[in-house]
Structures are given as C-alpha cells and as structure tokens.
Amino acid sequence: MCGIVGIIGKDNAADILVQGLEKLEYRGYDSAGIFVAGANDQHYLVKSQGRIADLQARITPEVNGTVGIGHTRWATHGKPSERNAHPHTSSNQRFTLVHNGVIENFEEIKQEFLQNKQLEGETDTEIAVHLVEYFSDNGLATKAAFKKALTIIKGSYAFALIDRNDPETIYVAKNKSPLLIGLGDGFNVICSDAMAMLSQTNHFVEIADGEMVTVKANEIAIEDEKGNAVYRESYEAQLNLSDIEKGTYPYYMLKEIDEQPSVMRRIIQAYTTATGDTQIDEEILNQIIASDRIYIIACGTSYNAGWVGKAILEQMTNIPVEVHLSSEFGYNMPLLSAKPFFIFLSQSGETADSRQVLVQLNEMGLPSLTLTNVAGSTLSREADYTLLLHAGPEIAVASTKAYTAQIAVLAVLAKAIGDQKANPKSLNFDIAHELSVGAAIMETIIDEKMLISQLVEQYLTDSRNAFYIGRGVDYFVAMEASLKLKEISYIQAEGFAAGELKHGTIALVEEGTPVFGIITDQKTAAHTRGNLKEVESRGAHNFVISLESLAKETDQLIIPDVHPLLTPLVSIVPTQLIAYFATLQRGYDVDKPRNLAKSVTVE
Ligand code: F6R
DSSP, X not given: OOEEEEEESOSBHHHHHHHHHHHHGGGOOSEEEEEEEXXXXXXXXXXXXXXXXXHHHHOOTTOOBSEEEEEEEOOSSSOSSTXXXXXXXXXXXXXXXXXXXXXXXXXXXXXXXXXXXXXXXXXXXXXXXHHHHHHHHTTOOHHHHHHHHHHHOOEEEEEEEEETTOTTOEEEEEEBSOOEEEEOSSOEEEESXXXXXXXXXSEEEEOOTTOEEEEOSSOEEEEOTTSOEEOOOOEEOOOOGGGGSOTTOSOHHHHHHHTHHHHHHHHHHXXXXXXXXXXXXXXXXXXXXXXXXEEEEEOHHHHHHHHHHHHHHHHHHOOOEEEEEHHHHTTSOOOOOSSEEEEEEESSSOOHHHHHHHHHHHHTTOOEEEEESSTTOHHHHHSSEEEEOOOOOOOSSSOOHHHHHHXXXXXXXXXXXXXXXXXXXXXXXXXXXXXXXXHHHHHHHHTTHHHHXXXXXXXXXXXXXXXXEESTHXXXXXXXXXXXHHHHHOOEEEEEEGGGGGGTGGGGOOTTOEEEEEEOOHHHHHHHHHHHHHHHTTTOEEEEEEEGGGOOTTOSEEEOOOOGGGHHHHHHHHHHHHHHHHHHHHTOOSSSOTTOOSSOOOO
C-alpha cells in the first residue's frame, strides 16, 4: 500500500525515481508524484492523479537533479486526486515529505499543533510535514524537528523528508511500514521494496521500527529511538532484474500462472532431498509436534490457501488446525489451546492485518512460523521461524503462484511432521514425486488456454454474477476461484459450499447464471453433481471442472488425476485462467484491478 523511493547522489534522479515507482506500482496506483532538488537551488514537484505513466507524461526534461523522493499512492485518507498525491510540502515550502502508512492521531495533531495552518488536501500525511515545520519554526534543527514529530505521530509510517535548505540529506524513519536503504557507490537510495532500486544496487540495509536514518550520498547513519547509533550489515538481494520483467507476456498474471509448474519444482528442490525425504529445520518440526493445535493466520488468497493447508495438515499430522482471518483474530482472539503454534501465511510478508496479530502473539511469548515469498519481510523477521515459498516475485495484484506455492510448502511441512510422528498416511506419501506429477498436470492445463478462453466467451461474456461451488477442499478452491474472478473482472462471484446453496443463496440463481462446479473428491462427487442439477433446473448455466477419474463426458474441463491431497494445486489453475480471460474480454487491466494494491500495509 503506497510505495516510496528516494535517491541522493546521482545526476538523473528524476528518471531513477520514476523507474523505481514503476516497479512499486503494484503497491498502489491511484496517484503519484516526485520531488527533485537540482542545481542552483532549483526544485521540482510534479504530481498526477492516475498511473505512473500519467506522472511521467508530466515530467519535462528540465525536471532533474541529484536528490529526490517519489511516491505511488493507494488512497486511505482523502480520495485519489492530484491535491492528495504525495509528496506533500509544508506551508513555507521548505520541507517536502512522502509517507507510506496511516497516521492514527492526525486529527489530534491538527487540533493541538496546526490550528493556524492552511492544509491543502485531506491526507493524514500532510499533517506530518506541517508538524516538522512547526517544530522547525520553534527553533529546532531539521533532524531534531523530524525526531520530535516522530515522538508525537502514532500509527504506521515509512517517511522520507527533504529540507530544501539542505538538499544534501534525506531523513527517513520507519514504523510498521516497510523501508530499505540501498547502498551505491557515491550514492544511496531508499525504497519500500528492493525491486524498485535493483537497477541501481543489490545491497540493502534493513531498518527496524522506531529507527531514523540520515541518508547522504556517501554515508548513512541509523539511530534508534533513544538516539543511539545503530550499525547494521547490508545484505545482498537475491533477486534478478529479469525476474521482475514481463518479458513477452502481455500481463504479469499470465506469466505468473505459467510459472507455477517451475515453482513446484523449485519447492521440491528446496525442501526435499534427492532420495525424496523432506528437509525442514528440525526445530520447527519439534515445536509443531509439541503443540496441541495449529492456528493458521492469513488474509485473502493466503487465507484461502490456509483452508487447503488445514485439510492436508490434519490428515498428515493428526494435529487439529484452525484457520483465521488476521483482521478478525487480532481483535476477537478465540480461546487458545494450552500449547498453540501459529503459522502465518503471507505472500508479501508485509500485510498489516497479519502483523498486528504477530505483534500480540510475540508479546504473549507464543511460537510462530511465517510462510512467505519475501525473505527479510516483516512477518519473516518477526516470527520465530520462516519457510520461503520460492515462487519468485509475484507482481500481478491477483495472487496465483503464491497460492499454489503456499499449498505445496504446507504439504511438505505436513509430510515432514507426519513422518516424524510415523503416521502411515504420511510415510506412504512420496511428496517429491506427487508434487512433480502435479507440476506436469499444471502444464497440461496451462496448454489448454485457447479452450479456456473460448469457454469463457460462452459462459461469462454478459454475466454480472457467477458462483463457484464444491465440497471439502473443492469448496476451499471455490472460495479462491471466486475471489480471483471478482477481484479482476468485477463479476460478482461467490464461492459456496455446494450443499449450502439450497439453504438460501440459491434464490440468486436465475436463467443463465454461470455456476462452476469443482469435482475432485470421490466422496463428494455425486453430491456436488446433485447440487449442480438443482441449480441447472433453475436456469443455471453449469460449467464443470472435474478430475478424469470422476468425470462425465459432458464436463467442460477435465483434468488428469493427481494425488487426492494435492487436488487444489491443479483444480485452481483453470479458474485462474478463467478469471484472466474474463477480465481480458471485458477490457480491464488484468494486473492492476481497481481499488486494490498488492501489499496491504494498512489495517
Ligand atoms: C488476492 C490477493 C490478496 C492477498 C491478501 C494477503 O489475489 O492477493 O487477497 O492474498 O491481501 O496478502 P499477503 O499474502 O501478502 O499477506
């Protein structure tokens, strides 16, 4: 949610900022802006509503300099507009600031300190830059004024501040929102995500919550809340520039759907040995085995993956598993078991809803593991243990390969625990082999793109709503399939337990309503087919996705059989493609759906 960049010490600051913002556009894309300080005391502030391309169109050749900050916004306070776009400037124009996060006490700050200030927009951020000016007007030097403001501001933030009187420094601070400093030769950069500045450097320094950093072209100085100097080693980002490019694909989402078979193979390589044994840190396994209940905490697609994970974990480990929405769990914590173990699922590792739960659990001294795609992300750093998803950067807002990677890594974890507990079901499960079979089946489905695109034309062209139904894990896949469809094509889609439809929601089925049935479980296949008949006789246009061994000739998409524990890995793939083609047909931006952002760093 919102992305910030900054650079100091390079001639073409404006270009570098814009290129960085393009890479951060997944974090928000309703407005953007840059501030650049050039030679001879020249300053440029350019803002625009809309995408980075709209901003770029406004940047004229003279906009340049050696220091600057930039921002791409996902609106929280104040609607998307040029007025509300960052950077924001103080009344005397001396201070310019960008912010990612939410200032919770901005109304109070306004009342207490800024009653005489004329604020231009409706954002919480504007309060921060005016507060720095307030303390500066009261005699504090810039760094002290910034630090003083930080002691008053409550909430989440990554800030970058420039003082026009001293454009040799960028002041940054962080609390709960991500922020990295990138180290260059004679220059330094700041960014919300290493991806943004990978073209400049691959050496980054993490900043902890509560720290403030003075960034100059040749040095950085980190201070903790008490003003003590902090020294932290840099790390090398394990990312290639090519991983974050679209290549020949029209959209990242299609690239990421296609990458799923290779992600499965990477997971096999990372977590199993040549002889097919699992390799996961013994300490993680022992902690989980010692627990009496696993709690999976996640949001959105990761939450949907959590339900599939529950099914696999319970069967392989005999440990009960609960799945919770982070945004609910944190504020309505259920009664916990005596020895709980927590698993956080988060592609980005930055989701604020999940983080607030982890902070509470850490205070309670409870053990946790994060499964994430981003090494060094907040949820990874703050949990006791991490397992990486190895999915490679996921850039399309709609998550695809991270979902299947989460399921695959949870399956390996379940197998590792099950083996330690000598559970026969686990001992007989050759995870490396079954995942590679799954990967091959994914490939055959991906090869059917043309067929899926044609079916989408028949089933979804004019629909305003649709249902996905299934039972057991097919229901969990239905939840994810419907989320995918609605978030990018804007077709109102619901994922429903097939048997539950007749208890009310079937009232919404009318002539031509598309109902997608997912059938991969022998136990429930006949019942789901019965439920499909019920909706068909009320006018529904049924579309059945089934496993070969359970298929009927009339089914629209038949997928090869896979191990019963891993069916979601393959049954989700056609639904991802259905969402993709439905969106293309409607002419919407597949990768950047309206109102959304990739990394949700506000609660
Ligand atoms: C939907 C989607 C979101 C995320 C959710 C959690 O396609 O991507 O629902 O799954 O915002 O994000 P992470 O997994 O980064 O915690």
